[in-house]
Amino acid sequence: MKVINLSNIKGGKAVGINRRQFLKATGISLGAVGAGLSGFDFDAWAEEHEKAEVEISPSLCNVCASHCGMWIHVKNDRVWKVTGHEDNDRSLGRLCPRAHGGIDWVYDPDRIDQPLKKTEDGNFEPVSWDEALDDIADRLQQILDEEGPESVFYAHNPRRTGVFYGNRLMHSLGVNTICTHNAACNTARTVGFNATMGGVPTPDLANSEYMLLLGRNYGGGIRTNQLKGLQEAVRKGAEIICVDPRQNDTATIADEWIPIRPGSDMALVLAMSKIIVDEELYDEEFIEEYTYGFEEFAENLDEYTPEWAELLTDIPAEDIERMARDLAEAAPAAFVHPNWRGAFGCNYENSTETARAVSCLNALLGNANAEGGLRFYHGPDTGSLDEDEYPAPPVPDTRRADGAGEDDGFPLATSHGLPHLLAEKMLEGEVNAGIVRHHNPVRNFPDYDHMSSGFDALDLLVVFETQMSETALVADYVLPECSFAEREEVIESRGGKQGTLAMRTQAISKIHPETRSYDDIIVDLAERLEVDEYFQFSLDDVNRAILEPYDISLEEFKQKGSMMVDVPEPDEAPVFNTETGKFQFYSDEFERHGAPPVVSWISPDTGLDVEDNQFRLVQGKEAIHSHTATANTPQLAQITKDYNTNRLWINAERASEMGISDGDEVKISSEIFSDRCNVKVTERIHPETVYVHGGYGNRTPFYSTAQKIDSINPNDFVKYQKESIVGHAMINEVMVEIEKV
Known part of the structure; x- marks a missing residue:
């Protein structure tokens, strides 16, 4: 039996393609090898494979969370290259460097090729799927019975297959603690915009006349459709201002790069807001008809002068005044970017309030759903499984273990969850089991020792992966999925200027026979946990239901892979999904939970002053x-x-x-x-x-x-x-x- 010993590995290959699998992939028979390749004509073999046709299969990139549409070009059942899918709103026929490099994932010699179980000495040994799933189900059920569903969590990178199958399994078990990778990127941003606008809008880049980017780096965090929109804005003469401590990739094509002291972006935004309010440059009609609490917000700006902000940001007061006036002059075809991670995704003690301040500054411009401003796009219509035939488990009302949304925890936190806080609960023995899929919280959150120790303390940790990540290192079981080129998944739907339906189809045969798709594993596990009543359907059943509103069969869609569909234009009169139905300069919800109802300056936790060294x-x-x-x-x-x-x-x-x-x-x-x-x-x-x-x-x-x-x-x-x-x-x-x- 092959045992993977963590203590003895010094960078060599831990798991990979064995000779039998390689020969199978190339078409060379084991018999030919055994006979010393006697009678095997390499020239004829090479000529035959050279003449083989290239086939293309539609798919979705798996390298980042954008899931851009792609075509996988295959020759002799091997991936040759990838190209952008022209009928996908994210790719529009183009792919970024990561997508092209992602082919390496498929043939990575370090791939996990069979289920692994941690041994008593801390190493890993291969086990059969039956042995792994039987033991996982038994141990998970015991923890649920003894500790309750509040002691179990699911963490993943949230895409349609993981959401549909993973959340469904958790709900069938009464588990409510579901965390996502988004918690490492944009928790503060999302809460701040939800509290003011009721959602996070999308910048209309192509039609903007003036854009202020606070740390947003389109040249680093790439989505090809957004880069195309930025390119169009540049062509039309839009003014682009990048405010960032570093001259990032996008700043090199901007009209101006303004270096700022890290963590002080909120001071800049408040001072700009004061200029616009004091000089009455805001959209009065929008403020009067669509907002709540403007007077309190305006009164609270008194102390936030450009001179005050200069001391905190290192940006001259005259530049702050100029940017505020230029932004207001270009409105409503102007915006301060709502960001993803950037300056206030989840970076500082003041990031939530910075997000609210940015949202409020945009409201002063009256740019909600305006061309060139911030728009709330609709998504395409989709069908769903008939619940009479395929009942879904009820969403549980059990307590979240990480305190997200809980009155005695962090009631304002989003459903992204708080994986780093979960690690604390693991160390305290309040969380006992977890399932992690295509997500690496141990490495991608701060304080490696804290995260690793927490996840290692679990009674049961199951990680679904293709690679032996840092989170997999502390797992009890590592279950190998097929690579993105070897599996089919649930159709995804996305909103935008054009709605898009897209799916991943299987482009090549499985390289490692013992790897399996996520949906297949979850259904198998559900049967062992005796909740398979919620999984009496096939993947094809799910996808046919999604396509029900459209005049296309699943078989036809599998050939297309992506298609753009018409969606309604954003409402000209903006509708805000908030308590008041209006844009909220004043948040009653924040006030109820002891947070500032009106955005006010908060310093970064470490302060803004630095010593000489x-x-x-x-x-x-x-x-x-x-x-x-x-x-x-x-x-x-x-x-x-x-x-x-x-x-x-x-x-x-x-x-x-x-x-x-x-x-x-x-x-x-x-x-x-x-x-x-x-x-x-x-x-x-x-x-x-x-x-x-x-x-x-x-x-x-x-x-x-x-x-x-x-x-x-x-x-x-x-x-x-x-x-x-x-x-x-x-x-x-x-x-x-x-x-x-």
């Missing part, structure tokens, strides 16, 4: 990697090495004062962690800031390619902490010291 460490995305998930893909790793993208950015003047030159190795130290890294010395970053991409520093020994890239992961330096309003992880709340090695 200190820097604020910030992180962000780059175009070639998706978090830490792609560090093991050779094509993308090679780009990292060729262009040294894994270096720490440091301001040239500060570096000179410290005797540090470009390429030098430095030691970075925070309150909880120290590590070494090479530096990129540049004038393109605020002097009080150092920056590193967040996609490096994997801790798993099973990523043999990633181990060849020396770099740091910013999450290691940030301690476990909880923002006071919604409990998010405050991923940029850290000061570090730098010294030359």
Whole structure:
């Protein structure tokens, strides 16, 4: 029996394609090998395979959460290349570098190729599917019986298949604690916009005349359709202002890059709002007809002068005034970007209030559903399973273990959940079991020791993965899914200027026979847990039901893979999904839960002042990697090495004062962690800031390619902490010291 020993792996291959599987994939028979390839004509074999036709199958990229539409080009049952799907709203015929590099995932020699069980000595051994699922079901049922459904959670990267099958299983078991990867990106942003607008709108990039981007980097966090919209805006002469501590990729094509002190964006927004209100540059008709609490908001702006904001942001008062007036002049075809992660996704103690402030500034412009402003797009109509024939389990009202939405926890938190807080509950023994799918919370949240120790303390942790991630390392069972090219999934629906229906179809045969699709595993597990009454349907049944409103069969749709459908234009008179039905400058809900009803200045938890030897460490995305998930893909790793993208950015003047030159190795130290890294010395970053991409520093020994890239992961330096309003992880709340090695 093959045993995977964690303690002895030094970067070599842990699991992979064996010789039998390789020969099967190439079409060479084992008999030919046994006979020393006697009689085997390599030239004829090569010629036959060279003449084979290229077939294409529609799919969805799996490298990041955007799930762009793609065509997978296959020859001899092997992926040759991928191209963008022209009838998909996310790709529009184009794909980013990550999508092309993602082919490596399919053939990664470090892939998990069979179910793995952790042994008593902490290593892993292969087991059969029956043995794994029988034991998982028995142990999970025992925990449910003894500790209750409040002690169990499900965490995943929320896409249609994981939501449909995973949530359905959890609900059938009475489990209400469901967390998503979004908690690592945009909890504060979402809460802030929900409290004011009742939802998060989409910028109408192509028609905007003036856009202010607070940390939003379209050149790093790529969606090809949004880049096309940005390109159209540039062509039409839109003014683009990038406010960011670092001159990011998008700032290089902007009209202006304005460096800002990290964590002070809220002060900038409040001061701009004061200018617009004091000079009566706001949309009076919109304010009067569609808003609630404007007077209280306006009165609260008195102290937030541009001069006050200059001291906090490092941006001259005259520039703050100019931006405010220019923004108002271009309205309503103007916006301050609602962001994704950027400056206020879940970065600082003040991120929730920064999101509310940004939303309020947009409301002053009257840009809700205006062309060139912020729009609430409709999604396409979809059908669903007949509940008389296929009953769905009721959504449980059991308590969430992470306190999200709970009165005695974080009542304002979203259903994204709080995975970092779950780790605390695990250590306290309040959470005992969990299922994680296509999600790596141990590595992608701050404080590795906190996250790893928490998840390791569970009585049962089951991880569905294709790679041996850091979360998989502490699992009791690792269940191998097929790669995205080897499986079919539930049809996804998305709203936008055009609605889109899209699905992943199986493009190639399974490379590893023991891997399975998620829906298949969940149905098998549900049967063992005796809740299979909620799963008496096939994947095809689900997809046929989704397509019911359209004149297309499932068989026809599988050939298309993606199609854009007409959806209604956004309502000209905006309708806000809030308590009052209006835009809320004043939040009664916040007030009921002890939070400020009107947005007011809050400082970052670490303050804004830095000592002579200190820097604020910030992180962000780059175009070639998706978090830490792609560090093991050779094509993308090679780009990292060729262009040294894994270096720490440091301001040239500060570096000179410290005797540090470009390429030098430095030691970075925070309150909880120290590590070494090479530096990129540049004038393109605020002097009080150092920056590193967040996609490096994997801790798993099973990523043999990633181990060849020396770099740091910013999450290691940030301690476990909880923002006071919604409990998010405050991923940029850290000061570090730098010294030359």
